[in-house]
Amino acid sequence: MTVSADGAHVIFLRSSGPEDPADQLWVLDVATGQERLVADPAQLLAGDEDLPAAERALRERLRLSASGIGSYTADSSGTAVVFTLAGRLFRADLRSSEVREIPTAGDVVDPRPAPRGDRIGYVTNGALHIVDAGGNDQVLAAEDGVTWGLAEFIAAEEFHRFRGYWWSPDGRAVLAARVDESRVPRWHLHDPANPDQPPSTVAYPHAGGPNADVSLHLLDLDGGWVDVHWDRETYPYLVCVSWSESGGPLITVLRRLQQHGLVLSVDPRTGETQVHAELADPRWVEPVPGTPAYLPDGRVLIGGELAHDGYDARCLFADGSLITPPGLYVRRVSGRIDNDLIVEAQDGEPSEQHIYRVRVSPAGTGLDARKITTTAGWHTAHAAGNTLVIGALALDHAGTRYRVYRGDEPRGEIASRAATPPYTPRPVLQRVTDRQLPxxxxxxRNHVAGRKLPVLVDIYGGPGHQEVLAVRSRWIERQWWADAGFAVVAIDNRGTPGVAPSFDKAIHRRFADVILADQVDALTALADKHTDLDLSRVAIRGWSFGGYLSALAVLRRPDVYHCAVAGAPVTDWELYDTAYTERYLGLPNDGSDVYAHNSLLESAAEPPIGADDARPMLLIHGMVDDNVVAAHTLRLSAAMLAAGRPHSMIPLTGATHLAAGGLSERLLRLELDFIRRSLPS
Structure with missing residues (x-):
């Protein structure tokens, strides 16, 4: 969703209904409250959508499972919008509603219009191009063996920097990333169900191995070229980049272990950089999305942590001065209204997120953060000009309700076409143990108090993600499981966000011990409060990190967990990527046993001691997963087979880490059958 700079329009994607997976491009006129369809993929494409490989990879990193217009970008005025369909470039004029295809030199990835909308940047075959409305195409940067203008795997997957080039505010130059992956190991992903097809080869930076070489360059449209200078050997990770009319480019760079970083301003004439702030944490640095950025008064907005004088907070600073109250846990800077910041934050209840309007006062004049949202639930915001759009998810209604405001005046809602679920889940949310775990x-729905129920722990448990939210959609599938005869339990252990930085970072270099201890302690505490939970029959299921945690649970605590469904689990951390793994566990060759201790393979290789130690496990994995490669599950299966541990496996042919296209839904009944057969009667 995008609010135009003048606040006159809200641009958004929406499909025609709950069974239509193809997103269309829509615009809302804020003055009238009228919605208008701008672009319908069904009308623009003659046949089925066939995505180029680079676009498929980008959508995988963005976790986009919808088809159609997966994403779009707008010019600074919000009147020209560009997007791709099947690798073709389209430009929509919101004033005239004209949508037309722009001829390009090849399949298009990540098109972005210049601020005035007169030119469009795009990437094809690793080269950065600029094309104007008349189809005049200019190669801005191209080089054999490297890519220009695209985020490398680590930037997109682990730092959520999904783009690789940025227009200057005047549209005369582009700041572009050059990515050289020549030293990154090549891994080969092959789907055995299609032996006639060659394997796909990906550059995968595994823990302890080399990363891509990433540099930044200022490219003038007239052919000028300036390199951006910083100590790339010491600070190899380019995490954040911004370039606004308020000042020149700002970048955030981190050391490899991410315990120290720099916020740098870039001189666009020379490429020289100046340190604006240092970021440091003995565990790891966690930048706040939406920062760094220039404020209208020239100060630099930076997100960071306040961990002294008794504070344990995630805050915003302007040139080092605190501007948000230390009681807030800031998640994202969503935009600006006038000179005020619109911020998404949590304030003591991790299951909810609220919107705050933060006045950026001069240093020493006090903190002013006004809470805008008052209803329980999870709120997101988009803001520009004098227009604010607030999306609200809650337990008491289905879908997301988007309300539009101009100033303090409501201007209506953006209509939702989501399905209304046939039931209303009513989870009991509470904090337990001395760690106050959510x-x-x-x-x-037909439960009668006093009837003991087997327990299903539905889990993720890893960094950056919460499961226990006051949001109906999080509990719809869980209600299906509950109605199948389970008490469904979700637990957010230490390491998940939303509570405090110390809570987030308690897992540093000790994934397995902290997370599993929290899960067991919370489950025990819940059983004391909910006497119908039968802890003699406990199943656990999860995907990705949740798959790792599920397998870990039955391998190390078979006294608590009696069977597990582990989807796409990381089983050997040396097989996972550099930035994620090293952030939490350090380097694998540092002389410690941290990797071995947190691996599943050593536990799986130990022969079970009696029947109570041989808990059954169902393994599920996509054969062409390029994030958590299938080798993780195959190695775990081999170790369990050698040790005589019971397990089953479902290989998902042609599936990636997303398991999109209805795969995850079709697996539910197979998982249910496995759990029913595996739990004690």
Whole structure:
């Protein structure tokens, strides 16, 4: 969703209904409250959508499972919007509603219009191009063996920097990333179900191995070229980049272990950089999305942590001066209204997120953060000009309700076409143990108090993601499980966000011990409060990090967990990527046993001691997963087979880490059958 700079329009994607997976481009006129369809993929494409490989990879990193217009970008005025369909470039004029295809030199990835909308940048075959409305195409940067204008795997997957070039505010130059992956190991992904097809080869930077070489360059449209200078050997990760009319480019760079970083301003004439701030943490640095950025008064907005004088907070600073109250846990800077910041933050209840309007006062004049949202739930915001759009998810209604405001005046809602679920889940949310771990318990709709129920722990548990939210959609599938005869439990252990930085970072170099201890302690505490939970019959299921945690649970605590479904689990951390793994576990060759201790393979290789130690496990993995490669599950299966541990495996042919296209839904009944057969009667 995008609000135009003048606040006159809200641009958004929406499909025609709950069974239509293809996103269309829409615009809302804020003055009238009228919605208008701008671009319908069904009308623009003659046949089925066939995505180029680079676009498929970008959508995988963005976690986009929808088809159609997966994403778009707008010019600074919000009147020209560009997007791709099947690798073709389209430009939509919101004033005239004209949509036309722009001829290009090849399949298009990540098109972005210049601020005035008169030119469009795009990437094809690793080269950065500029094309004007008349189809005049200019190669801005191209080089054999490297890519220009695209984010490398680590930037997109682990730092959520999904783009690789940025227009100057005047549209005369582009700041572009050059990515050389020649030293990154090549891994080969092959789907055995299609032996006639060659394997795909990806550059995968595994823990302890080399990363891509990433540099930044200022490219003038007239052919000028300036390199951006910083100590790339010491600070190899380019995490954040911004370039606004308020000042020149700002970048955030981190050391490899991410315990120290720099916020740098870039001189666009010379490429020289100046340190604006240092970021440091003995565990790891966690930048705040939406920062760094110039404020209208010239100060630089930076997100960071306040961990002294008794504070344990995630805050915003302007040139070092605190501008948000230390009681807030800031998640994202969403935009500006006038000179005020619109901020998404949590304030003591991790299951909810609220919107705040933060006045950026001069240093020493006090903190002014006004809470805008008052209803319970999870709120997001988009803001520009004098227009604010607030999306609200909650337990008491389905879908997301988007309300539009101009100033303090409501201007209506953006209509939702989501399905209304046939039931209303009513989870019991509470904090347990001395660590105040967020939890939720959900019963069958026909549950009679006093009837003991087997327990299903539905889990993720890893950094950057919460499961226990006051949001109905998080509990719809869980209600299906509950109605199948389970008490469904969700637990957010230490390491998940939303509570405090110390809570987030307690897992540093000790994934397995902290997370599993929290899960066990919380489950025990919940059973004391919910006496219908039968802890003699406990199943656990999860995907990705949740798959790792599920397998870890039955391997190391078979006294608590009696069977597991592990989807796409990381089983050997040396097989996972550099930035994620080293952030939490350090380097694998540092002389410690941290990697071995947190691996599943050593535990799986130990022969079970009696039947109670041989808990059954169902492994599921996509054969062409380029994030958590299938080798993780195959190696775990081999170790369990050698040790005589019971397990089953479902290989998902042609599936990636997303398991999109209805795969995950079709697996539910197979998982249910496995759990019913595996739990004690």
């Amino acid at each position: 939890t939720g318990v959900l019963y069958p």
